[in-house]
Amino acid sequence: MTNRLKALALASLCATPLAAEPVKITLLGVGDVYAFDGDGKQGGFARLNAVARAERAANPNFLYLFDGDMLSPSLISGFDKGQNTVELTNLVPFDLAVPGNHDFDFGPENFAEKMKASKYPWAAINIEGIEGLGGVMVKEVAGVKIALIPVAQDTSPQVANTGALVFSPTVDTAIEAAKAARKEGADLVVGVVQTDVYNDLKLVHSRAFDVVLSGDDHQYGTSYDGVTAYVETSVDARHLSPVDLMVDVTEKDGKRVVKWTPSFRFIDTALVTPDPETQALVDGYKADLDAKLNVVIGKTETALDSRRNVVRGEESAMGNLIADAMRAAVGADVALMNGGGIRADRTYDAGVELTRRDILTELPFGNTVALTEIPGSQLLAALENAVSQVEKGSGRFAQVSGVSFVYDASAEPGKRVSEVMVGGAALEADKLYKVAVNNFILDGGDGYDALGGGRLINDTGAGVLVANAVMAYVEKAGTVAPAVEGRIKALGQ
Known part of the structure; x- marks a missing residue:
């Protein structure tokens, strides 16, 4: 001492x-x-x-x-x-x-x-x-x-x-x-x-x-x-x-x-x-926020789930919506969003209208969307990190877009991920992929050191906020229908 x-x-x-x-x-x-x-x-x-x-x-x-x-x-x-x-x-x-x-x-x-x-x-x-x-x-x-x-x-x-x-x-x-x-x-x-x-x-x-x-x-x-x-x-x-x-x-x-x-x-x-x-x-405080945030931006045809145990442990429709919006915002091949950055801890019924308040409650941190180019070997390492503490409900668990994979939580951390597919093709270790992430994990947050060292394509300091990317995505579509579709599969489930 x-x-x-x-x-x-x-x-x-x-x-x-x-x-x-x-x-x-x-x-x-x-x-x-x-x-x-x-x-x-x-x-x-x-x-x-x-x-x-x-x-x-x-x-x-x-x-x-x-x-x-x-x-x-x-x-x-x-x-x-x-x-x-x-x-x-x-x-x-x-x-x-x-x-x-x-x-x-x-x-x-x-x-x-x-x-x-x-x-x-x-x-x-x-x-x-x-x-x-x-x-x-x-x-x-x-x-x-x-x-x-x-x-x-x-x-x-x-x-x-x-x-x-x-x-x-x-x-x-x-x-x-x-x-x-x-x-x-x-x-x-x-x-x-x-x-x-x-x-x-x-x-x-x-x-x-x-x-x-x-x-x-x-x-x-x-x-x-x-x-x-x-x-x-x-x-x-x-x-x-x-x-x-x-x-x-x-x-x-x-x-x-x-x-x-x-x-x-x-x-x-x-x-x-x-x-x-x-x-x-x-x-x-409520009156001030209501004036700013109670604005409808679109509708979801499907139910959404952002409960803590879900976004930190399995594929979720809300996670897919967020990751899809990030990928679309910067034209990436793949998007990764750490589950710990999704915070509302709630469910949405199919057919509900989505507001600015909903999205900003889900994404309150003010992080921006970054686009980096990294080889498949680093993308694989990032996915390994994503599931390395899934049994603990760690916030590093990733919600993804443009990529699918299988993992085995009973295996040794760092050796859990298999069957990685990007755009319908098997991941190639030496191939370069454009990956959309938030600036927090790009900087190594939640253990994502594997994302560092790539070619940074956009300026994260002036990048679009993740929340704004999602709001723009919903507004453009008018109606969204995200669903759990097998992007992340756990062995034994």
């Missing part, structure tokens, strides 16, 4: 009087809150703020903790780069916030600007290069010393625009800091982390933490193995789980003895009355 980390972790761990009797301490963790109004009925900041206000009023021994991702992606963030989320959370400030990977989508300079505008502290012990970003925080609550271990996702440079920031390993750094805090006298050690469930399990199984509050997976879940209480904090504040810890601090043989038991509560925010002050801000 660095001297800086030790200092941040240990500075506040001083002697504290014993609690006179057991105390209830409430922890509320939340993360991955993108849509300012949720879906209009569940989630969103007005309902989240209502819950946080109520929890704080009910118990002064309350910690409100954010575990990553709010500045991006969302429909409105394409206009204000996440400023709306800062204004909304400043109404009910967090005790601590950890940056998620998507908080760097608009670059580290934008994150630093938004951090300074926040009325609460941001921290991550495994990021170097951001002035003012804090480290381990120790809070004394009702005589109980709580060490908050804030940790960001070390894969952020692969999926976001982190610039020159340096990320140390999520799991190793977190466990080292947790053990150090415990050694120096923390009564409770709480991990506030943004990382996937595989790393969450490593943190839980390390037995270094009393509580782990984690974001990133867009799921809700709780568990307790007798040592560590764990909450996966949902998405858009749809479901919340305050954790009540009954903590008893005593002294035995001259040593401080801490015992605690957790109680998980479940809150479906569809049943929560929005906070009025926050709702007033939300209504203003």
Whole structure:
């Protein structure tokens, strides 16, 4: 552990009087809150703020903790780069916030600007290069010393625009800091982390933490193995789980003895009355966006599906529509779109009208369409990358146009793809192909290093936005009918 980390972790761990009797301490963790109004009925900041206000009023021994991702992606963030989320959370400030990977989508300079505008502290012990970003925080609550271990996702440079920031390993750094805090006298050690469930399990199984509050997976879940209480904090504040810890601090043989038991509560925010002050801000944002975006651009004859598990794991009609539009926009042989860049997480019935709002909700990142020329060997490597983590639901899974292939998820990553066809002919390793991609994966995002080094045909800095390419494609057609047609086949399915 660095001297800086030790200092941040240990500075506040001083002697504290014993609690006179057991105390209830409430922890509320939340993360991955993108849509300012949720879906209009569940989630969103007005309902989240209502819950946080109520929890704080009910118990002064309350910690409100954010575990990553709010500045991006969302429909409105394409206009204000996440400023709306800062204004909304400043109404009910967090005790601590950890940056998620998507908080760097608009670059580290934008994150630093938004951090300074926040009325609460941001921290991550495994990021170097951001002035003012804090480290381990120790809070004394009702005589109980709580060490908050804030940790960001070390894969952020692969999926976001982190610039020159340096990320140390999520799991190793977190466990080292947790053990150090415990050694120096923390009564409770709480991990506030943004990382996937595989790393969450490593943190839980390390037995270094009393509580782990984690974001990133867009799921809700709780568990307790007798040592560590764990909450996966949902998405858009749809479901919340305050954790009540009954903590008893005593002294035995001259040593401080801490015992605690957790109680998980479940809150479906569809049943929560929005906070009025926050709702007033939300209504203003909605009115502004409605004027800009509720414009019909066309119709789909077929059903569309952009649910997270679909676009990150199989061919989808929405993915095909987007990839076809990208290929048409620049006259490419092939188009690849990373599933993690498709974000609306919804379905569309056949026959519905499509609006600007729909497309910009699906494609909120502001990426441009790039056209590069690469040999078939590099295209094959890119497809291998696309399915290299399909079992994890990774955002690198590709939606494609102009190409078809078969893959075997049981094979070793890098050796999964076969039967690649481009334009009805077998892929040739030495043949040059024009490939449309977004500028994020062209730059190596989501592990697409194989796309680099080709002949760049168009200027990505002035390229058409992916969202604009899709809107133009739908408007020109008037009616589209994308369908799942066997572009991507998994063995065994």
